[in-house]
Amino acid sequence: MPVKQIHLAAHFPGVNNTTVWSDPGSGSQIDFGSFVHLARTAERGKFDFFFLAEGLRLREMKGRIHDLDVAGRPESLTVLSALSGVTARLGLAATVNSTFNEPYEVARRLATLDHLSGGRAAWNVVTSWDAFTGENFRRGGYLAEADRYNRAREFLGTARELWDSWSGGDLVADPASGTFARPDAGAFAHRGPQFDIAGRFNAPRPPQGRPVIIQAGDSAEGREFAAAEADVIFSRHGTLEDGRAFYKDVKSRLAKYGRRPDELKIMPSVTYVLGDTEEDAAERAADIRRAQVTPQGALAYLEGFWGRDLSGYDPDGPLPDVEPDLGEGVSKGRAQFRGDRSETVRRWRALAAERGLTIRELVIEATGRQTFVGTPRSVADQIDEFVRTDAADGFVLVPHLTPTGLDDLVEHVVPLLQEKGVFRADYTGPTLRDHLGLEAP
Amino acid sequence: MTELHLAAALNDAGWHPAAWRDPSARPSALFTAGYWGDLAAEAERGLLDFVTIEDALGPPAPPGGVTARLDAVLIAARLAPATSRIGLVPATVVPHTEPFHVSIGIASLDHASRGRAGWRPDAAPAHHAHAPHFGRRDLPDAALLGEAAEFAEVVRRLWDSWEDDAEIRDTATGRFLDREKLHYIDFEGEHLRVRGPSITPRPPQGQPPVTVLADDVAGYELAARAADVVLVAPRSRGDAVTVVAQVREAERTVERTGEPLRVLGDLVVFLDAVPGAAHARLARLDGLARAAFDAEVFTGTPGDLADLLLDWREAGLDGFRLRPGVLPADLAAITRELVPILRGRGAFRESYGTATLRGHLGLPRPANRYAVSDPGRRP
Numbered sequence: 001m002p003v004k005q006i007h008l009a010a011h012f013p014g015v016n017n018t019t020v021w022s023d024p025g026s027g028s029q030i031d032f033g034s035f036v037h038l039a040r041t042a043e044r045g046k047f048d049f050f051f052l053a054e055g056l057r058l059r060e061m062k063g064r065i066h067d068l069d070v071a072g073r074p075e076s077l078t079v080l081s082a083l084s085g086v087t088a089r090l091g092l093a094a095t096v097n098s099t100f101n102e103p104y105e106v107a108r109r110l111a112t113l114d115h116l117s118g119g120r121a122a123w124n125v126v127t128s129w130d131a132f133t134g135e136n137f138r139r140g141g142y143l144a145e146a147d148r149y150n151r152a153r154e155f156l157g158t159a160r161e162l163w164d165s166w167s168g169g170d171l172v173a174d175p176a177s178g179t180f181a182r183p184d185a186g187a188f189a190h191r192g193p194q195f196d197i198a199g200r201f202n203a204p205r206p207p208q209g210r211p212v213i214i215q216a217g218d219s220a221e222g223r224e225f226a227a228a229e230a231d232v233i234f235s236r237h238g239t240l241e242d243g244r245a246f247y248k249d250v251k252s253r254l255a256k257y258g259r260r261p262d263e264l265k266i267m268p269s270v271t272y273v274l275g276d277t278e279e280d281a282a283e284r285a286a287d288i289r290r291a292q293v294t295p296q297g298a299l300a301y302l303e304g305f306w307g308r309d310l311s312g313y314d315p316d317g318p319l320p321d322v323e324p325d326l327g328e329g330v331s332k333g334r335a336q337f338r339g340d341r342s343e344t345v346r347r348w349r350a351l352a353a354e355r356g357l358t359i360r361e362l363v364i365e366a367t368g369r370q371t372f373v374g375t376p377r378s379v380a381d382q383i384d385e386f387v388r389t390d391a392a393d394g395f396v397l398v399p400h401l402t403p404t405g406l407d408d409l410v411e412h413v414v415p416l417l418q419e420k421g422v423f424r425a426d427y428t429g430p431t432l433r434d435h436l437g438l439e440a441p
Numbered sequence: 442m443t444e445l446h447l448a449a450a451l452n453d454a455g456w457h458p459a460a461w462r463d464p465s466a467r468p469s470a471l472f473t474a475g476y477w478g479d480l481a482a483e484a485e486r487g488l489l490d491f492v493t494i495e496d497a498l499g500p501p502a503p504p505g506g507v508t509a510r511l512d513a514v515l516i517a518a519r520l521a522p523a524t525s526r527i528g529l530v531p532a533t534v535v536p537h538t539e540p541f542h543v544s545i546g547i548a549s550l551d552h553a554s555r556g557r558a559g560w561r562p563d564a565a566p567a568h569h570a571h572a573p574h575f576g577r578r579d580l581p582d583a584a585l586l587g588e589a590a591e592f593a594e595v596v597r598r599l600w601d602s603w604e605d606d607a608e609i610r611d612t613a614t615g616r617f618l619d620r621e622k623l624h625y626i627d628f629e630g631e632h633l634r635v636r637g638p639s640i641t642p643r644p645p646q647g648q649p650p651v652t653v654l655a656d657d658v659a660g661y662e663l664a665a666r667a668a669d670v671v672l673v674a675p676r677s678r679g680d681a682v683t684v685v686a687q688v689r690e691a692e693r694t695v696e697r698t699g700e701p702l703r704v705l706g707d708l709v710v711f712l713d714a715v716p717g718a719a720h721a722r723l724a725r726l727d728g729l730a731r732a733a734f735d736a737e738v739f740t741g742t743p744g745d746l747a748d749l750l751l752d753w754r755e756a757g758l759d760g761f762r763l764r765p766g767v768l769p770a771d772l773a774a775i776t777r778e779l780v781p782i783l784r785g786r787g788a789f790r791e792s793y794g795t796a797t798l799r800g801h802l803g804l805p806r807p808a809n810r811y812a813v814s815d816p817g818r819r820p
């Protein structure tokens with residue numbers, strides 16, 4: 001049996017609280033040159049794909065625009081289309097929301113990217129449904145939370161009908177006979193509770209047949225949606241134990257849709273820090289954590305859980321003595337914490353008391369260290385172990401620096417994975433489906 | 442003599458519905474990056490101000506013609522790294538799209554091209570036919586212009602919703618942004634409501650030039666309110682005099698301030714060096730498919746076209762957008778034959794003197810409508 005191969009993707013850092021903007025080496029999150037640098041680095045490393053996240057409204061805290069983290073990003077598909085001109089093999093994955101869009105336009109734009117890139121497009125289908133984001137859209141069209149996957153499922157199903165409305169031979173382009181396309185090319189009719197549309201789709205069948213589908217959502221509905229529909233699942237389960245449980249759970253859901261386990265690749269999002277020695281790497285990792293969690297950022301993070309203004313507290317002092325306000329919350333525009341906030345606060349108080357942690361130290365502790373920390377050799381071994389022992393099929397790597405954060409990994413870790421024979425030495429086909437080992441639909 | 446502004450309108454295989462059947466066409470390459478890259482390179486070789494790219498959310502032609510078309514903003518984005526000076530002006534369809542997505546798409550094109558993006562909101566009634574693709578109720582034609590005006594206003598406000606210096610990276614206070622320099626746009630119109638601010642920082646040009654195609658007073662007034670460039674379709678020199686006067690009148694009616702509209706005349710062109718050849722080519726294509734153009738059609742030699750352009754310019758036009766009848770042949774005739782003739786007559790640039798589309802059009806970078814003009818506060 002051939003050795004299980006690792007799949008790797010590069011997440012453009014940019015907008016989140018893990019990107020360190022205060023580092024002198026931190027570049028622009030919006031200049032096209034930054035996107036070119038990271039994409040070319042990923043392609044030099046023979047990565048499967050380059051990934052862009054999406055957030056359609058600037059985050060707010062306490063009713064005001066959140067000003068502590070990197071903000072400001074481009075429209076994903078536009079930048080990916082531009083990047084298709086400076087890369088040749090790298091897959092190009094766009095996060096596109098299924099609530100604030102229409103299937104005809106999204107299917108057509110993804111088909112366009114697939115045509116222009118020669119078969120390298122992927123779509124991360126996300127389902128943010130909140131009214132806060134809806135205020136930026138004409139149809140205001142937000143959903144009840146319970147409907148988010150109904151709409152997503154029907155949206156994706158409709159997009160598939162649109163891509164399938166052209167078959168490979170429909171584009172005739174024969175000047176002599178005057179037939180440009182077969183007469184019924186593009187004809188579609190979809191009647192459902194979310195969409196009632198019919199007519200002609202105007203993008204010929206994409207080179208990959210259909211773009212690669214990625215899903216990122218963690219609830220039971222999200223997992224079921226991925227098992228039924230997705231080619232890749234982008235998860236947050238970055239520990240061995242957690243990863244194995246998630247992997248087993250998701251893969252076991254595939255059979256009832258008539259799918260084999262290898263038809264869905266599980267790729268957790270992970271962070272990493274390299275060093276010359278283990279100690280050096282650990283020290284760098286701690287420095288990066290401190291840069292990621294600034295004093296002001298630590299307070300803002302706690303405010304998200306306390307649900308109230310904590311600006312009077314010293315981030316280098318003890319945890320707030322006031323009780324959390326479990327009302328509506330003060331943070332908007334980011335994935336909401338769905339757990340029990342008062343239980344979390346209780347746990348943190350205990351942890352802080354036991355270890356004598358300040359607010360900032362507590363937040364550094366609570367938001368977790370990097371997934372892989374070590375020498376290039378040990379990081380390569382950890383990556384290999386995760387994949388070999390079915391905690392993942394690969395990873396979406398999230399660098400902490402824009403745009404050079406992937407350089408060292410590509411230079412020092414990828415060659416070790418290639419040496420082990422667990423990662424491609426070169427691309428074997430032109431399309432993203434080829435890289436992921438997925439069959440054409 | 443001031444120089445003409447010249448643009449080429451790219452669409453499918455050319456503007457004649459049978460263009461794809463011309464022996465020089467590349468019909469099976471229409472959906473490849475290579476095809477579009479070659480067209481843009483040709484236009485840039487001719488030092489044209491910009492290319493426009495058409496869009497439609499349904500088949501652009503009836504069965505028999507070219508019934509597929511890729512997304513214009515994404516084509517323009519693909520062309521950005523393949524070119525270095527030419528402006529890239531995609532169309533988007535007004536009634537079936539979201540202004541928020543369009544605004545960040547054009548802003549992103551401007552970032553990716555380092556200041557060469559433009560935009561043409563397209564509210565032509567022809568797009569009504571595609572409403573069933575969106576399950577949207579049919580709109581009366583009159584409402585479309587109103588929606589287009591609101592749409593353009595939302596897009597423009599979103600571009601200004603980040604001031605140029607909103608990103609501060611102030612380590613002392615831990616702030617990446619100065620939130621005082623980000624602005625809700627709070628647009629509430631008859632058709633649209635959008636809160637903002639944008640998620641994309643202000644485009645390098647501040648405001649990428651907005652282009653509106655218009656052929657009546659209502660259209661000129663929309664252009665005078667919302668656009669930097671108006672594309673008009675005079676049928677003769679005398680008609681051009683009338684149209685330019687109507688555009689200037691529309692500017693006064695809506696009390697436009699700042700730069701006057703750049704007025705470009707649209708012409709469909711079939712060009713051949715041999716007299717009579719272009720006309721015969723058009724007749725042959727007309728035999729294959731009937732054409733109905735919403736602009737004057739020119740057939741003749743590049744020299745004759747140069748004469749016509751210089752004559753019509755006297756009517757007050759700032760330049761022309763030429764729609765090649767067949768691609769790539771009529772585009773190459775523009776860049777390789779027409780342009781050198783115009784240059785020989787001192788009417789077209791010898792080289793790009795500017796690097797942005799606003800620069801090519803002689804438009805200064807605009808102030809931000811939301812910026813406080815207190816000189817003590819801002820540089």
Ligand SMILES: Cc1cc2nc3c(=O)[nH]c(=O)nc-3n(C[C@H](O)[C@H](O)[C@H](O)COP(=O)(O)O)c2cc1C
Binds near residue numbers: 125221234235236335
């Ligand atoms: C790893 C990961 C990355 C995500 N990235 C995005 C994103 O870029 N944009 C977005 O709107 N939602 C994003 N989401 C949110 C999900 O798509 C989904 O809308 C949300 O998790 C709710 O679904 P759930 O209840 O199944 O978790 C992400 C989720 C995960 C787990």
